[in-house]
Structure formats: structure tokens, C-alpha cells
Amino acid sequence: MDFLSDPDNVDLYLTGFSWILRLTGAGALGALVLGVILAGMRVSPVPVLRAFGAGWVNTFRNTPLTLIIFFCYFGLYSTLGLTLDSEDIALNNFWLGVLGLSVYTAAFVCEAIRSGINTVPPGQAEAARALGLSFFQVLRIIVLPQAGRAVIAPLGSIFIALAKNSTIVGTIGLAESSSAMKTMIETYSSQTILIFLLFAGTFAAVLIPTGYFFGWLANRLAVKR
Amino acid sequence: MSTDAVLYDHPGPRARIRNWILTAVFGAGLLALFYWIYLKFDEKGQWAATLWKPFLEQSTWVDFILPGLQQTLSAALVAMVLSLTFGVLFAVGRLSDHWWVRVPAGIVVEFFRAVPLLLLIFFIFFGLPYVIEDLRMEAFWAVVAGLTLYNGSVLAEAFRAGVQAVPRGQSEAAYGIGMRKNQVMRYILIPQAARAMLPVIVSQLVVLVKDTALGYIISFPELLQLGVNVLSANYANVVAAAIVVAIIYIIINSLLTALAGWVDRLTRRRGIRVPRTSANPGQTGVQPTAAAQNTTVSSGLGGG
DSSP states (O other): OGGGGSHHHHHHHHHHHHHHHHHHHHHHHHHHHHHHHHHHHHTSSOHHHHHHHHHHHHHHHSSOHHHHHHIIIIIIIIITOOOSOSSOHHHHHHHHHHHHHHHHHHHHHHHHHHHHHHHSOHHHHHHHHHTTOOHHHIIIIIIHHHHHHHTHHHHHHHHHHHHHHGGGGGGGTOOOHHHHHHHHHHHSGGGHHHHHHHHHHHHHHHHHHHHHHHHHHHHHHOOOO | OOHHHHSSOOOOHHHHHHHHHHHHHHHHHHHHHHHHHHHHHHHTTTTOHHHHGGGGSHHIIIIIIHHHHHHHHHHHHHHHHHHHHHHHHHHHHHTOSSHHHHHHHHHHHHHHHHSOHHHHHHIIIIIHHHHSTTOOOOHHHHHHHHHHHHHHHHHHHHHHHHHHHSOHHHHHHHHHTTOOHHHIIIIIIHHHHHHHTHHHHHHHHHHHHHHGGGGGGGTOOSHHIIIIIIHHHHHSOHHHHHHHHHHHHHHHHHHHHHHHHHHHHHHHHTTOOOOOOOSOTTSOOSSSOHHHHHHOTTTTOOOO
8 A cells, every 4th residue: 555655645535534424423413403303394283394394305305415415515605605614615615515415314314214103003192192292292202212213223324325425525625535535546546446445445344334233223222012 | 104193183173273373384484484595596696587598498408408318317227227137146146055155245235335336436437447458438337337336236135135024935835846946036036025125126226316416526428417517507507407407306206206106006906015024013014124124224325
């Protein structure tokens, strides 16, 4: 691995993955919050809310993330003048990326949680209602906690996909790992395979165990019925 | 459970009034939001006729959008066929009795599922020509190869989970009437697995269609590249172009989902549907099977 003897490349590699880590963390938080709210909307008794949730899911689940990220930069930022950090251009692009990733991933989180709600036996909600709990209480105290345990595995795969999707933010000028890899391949082309294996291997080494961890967690926390 | 009937009661007079109030409040909030977006667009002159007029002209569609759509669809179609093949082959490989087939197939599937598609496409497009001399990599094949390796691996896991979810009696009966393993796989297990996993397969195909948009990054002239990037370079209407192209993507993918729903109902009506391994009748299977739920990591997700 000659190319790693150049400290610039080590720096490139580390910066790339630190951006991926931050994108994943911030994106996951945003998507989780948005997704839970959307799922609540989709099962609520108010038709307007249901329609809004359904519209969100159908729009963003069927649109390419690349297009969403592209729109965040060239549409929201360049054309409509939405600036999320006026001082630091890298941070501005980072937050635009987080916005795109959250909005897109929230659609999947919403669907996962909604399918989790479907796994809760109707008797649970009926019993809760018989005790006089309101819709919001039924959802918050009885249904969502059980649904949450049922969706750990799907949520895990959504967040793993989010980590991989973070590489797309590189297209709007953030030096995350996909653009770092491209830069390295261009300058150290003779070591292309090694460079690819380093970057791809880092993702694989982190994400494969994460997948198994979520599977194990899902089994452990599953509501035994 | 049908959520709408269980999470809340059939509304009585008070609940109905409350729902009306909530509808009015959120409706008004939503309208305010849309009006705010409208104003923001207006502020930047995004409603100017010159930005939207190109979409009424034939040349926009003939020169930009339709060629892009054609490239997107042909890449998606080729990649669909290849990744379904790849998926079946590697699913069978992972279920093999021979460790020297099972282990390499497992490594390949796990690896390509964990690597971001963009890295894969970059490697194939920029990297491979350095590795293999005299190779002229076309953007089309770089995209198709990347899509095949990634989606094929995800589909392999889906098929495998589906095969494992087919009741044991099916393969036992097949062996009982003298079929060989090859035949059991081909005639009994794979068809049932494919049908049981139809929702996962379709959502993966939707992902595949969307992922062709990654081709934009290596200048593959697909819908995002031609319809948004090049088009807006000509007319300076990036917002309008992105909205129109997004609608096209949404229509294609909704059609794909609707088609799958139709096929699903068709097979259900004919009664040739696999009985889902639902030991618990209380759970109307949301996920195809319990086994599938754990093993089909990243169903319906993936790249952009």
C-alpha cells in the first residue's frame, strides 16, 4: 500500500470516513424523528394527515436519492438561495446533504414503523381503548413501544443503507469517501485495486458486523408472543 | 390488523367534531406551508413562464427527456435481467451442499451488499481501465455492472430467505417422488420462493430503477443527466426540470409497484400462492415471512 505512505492520502481517507460518519449520524437522527412523526400521521384518524404522510412516502420513496441531493444543492441552495451555513461551504454542503438524506430516508423509516404497527395484535390496542386511552395514548404507550421492537431489524438495514447512501453527498462537493477514492484512483492509478479494497473493505468491515448486530438485537428484544 | 379500525374507535359525535377541527387546523397549516413555498419560489422568479415553457415544446422532450428516459430504462432493464439471474445463481450457490461453493458465494454476496454502489461504479468506471489494459469502459456498462452486482446480491439474499421459508414438506415430497436436488430447486423451491418474495423483489427493482440515476455522476446520459443537468444548462430552469423529472421517476416506479400488485392478486386468486409460514394467524404477514424479515437486509433500500 504505497499510496498510504503519502500523509495527504491518509488524511483524505480519514476525512472521507469522518464525513460519512457525521452524515450517517445526523441523517439517521433526522430520518428517525421525521419517520416516527410521519408514521403517526399515516395511522391517525385525520384524513388530511394520512394523505400528507402517504404523499410524502410515495414522493420520496420513488424519487432517486441522487436527484434529491442534486435538487438540494442546485435547486434549494443555488437557485432558491437556501443557505444552511453561510460561513463554511463544506458545512453548508454537509447540511444540505443531511437534509436530502433525512427527507429521503424518513419515507422508509415511516413505512418500516407502520409495518411494525401492523405486527401488534389488535387486542392490545382494543384493550388500551377499553381502558379509556385516547388515540395518542394508545399509540405512544401501547402500540409504538411494541412496534419499535418489531422493526429493529428493518430499521437497522435502513440505517446501513443510509451509511452507504451518504457517499452520494460527494456529488455536491463534500470530500467524503467516494470522492476521496476517486481522487486517489486518479493520482495513484497503478494501485487502483488496493485503493478500492481499502475503501470498500472499510465499509464492508463496519457494515457487515453492524447488520449481524441488528439481527441479534432484533432477536433479543423481540416481543415474544 | 387494519390500523384504521383498531387504533381508534369509530368516531362518535365528539370525536367527529374533534377530527373536523384537526382537519381544518392541519389543512390550514398545510396550505400555509404550500403558500410559503409558493412565495419563496415567486421571490426567486421560479414561476416565470420562460422556465416552464420548455416543457410544452416538442424539442425538450425529443432532445432531452425521452433520450434520457430511454437510456435509464434500457440500463434498468438489462440490469434487472442480469441481477435476477445473478440473484438466483448466488442464492442457489449459498444453499449448496458443498462448502467450496457455499463459502465463496456467501463472501461475494455479503461483500457486494455492504459496498456503496457509488464506490463500485467509480471503481468499475475509473479504476478498471487502469487495471485491464485496452479496456474502454462505457458508462452504460459501468452502471449496469454496478447495479447487477449490488442488486443481484440483495436479490440473492431474498431468494435464499424465500427458499428457506418454503415448508420442508415440499422438498421432502419432491425428493420422495425421486427428483434430484437440481430438480427440487428448479421446479419446487425457486418458483415458490420467487412468489413469496415478490414484494421484496419488486421493491428491489424499484431501487434498481432509481439507482440508474447514479450514472449521472459518471456522465452516463440518463434521465437525471439529460433531463435535469443538460436541460437546465440550456434553459436555466433547474428547479422546474428537477420537478418534472422527479414526476417521471415517480410514475415509472408507481407503475412497477402497481404491476407487482396486479401479479400478486392474480396468483392469489388462482390459489397458487405459497401459504405463508404464518404460525400466528393474528399477524397478517406484513413482511413476507419471519425468516425473510431477519435475512433480507436492506430490502427496498439501497442507493439513490
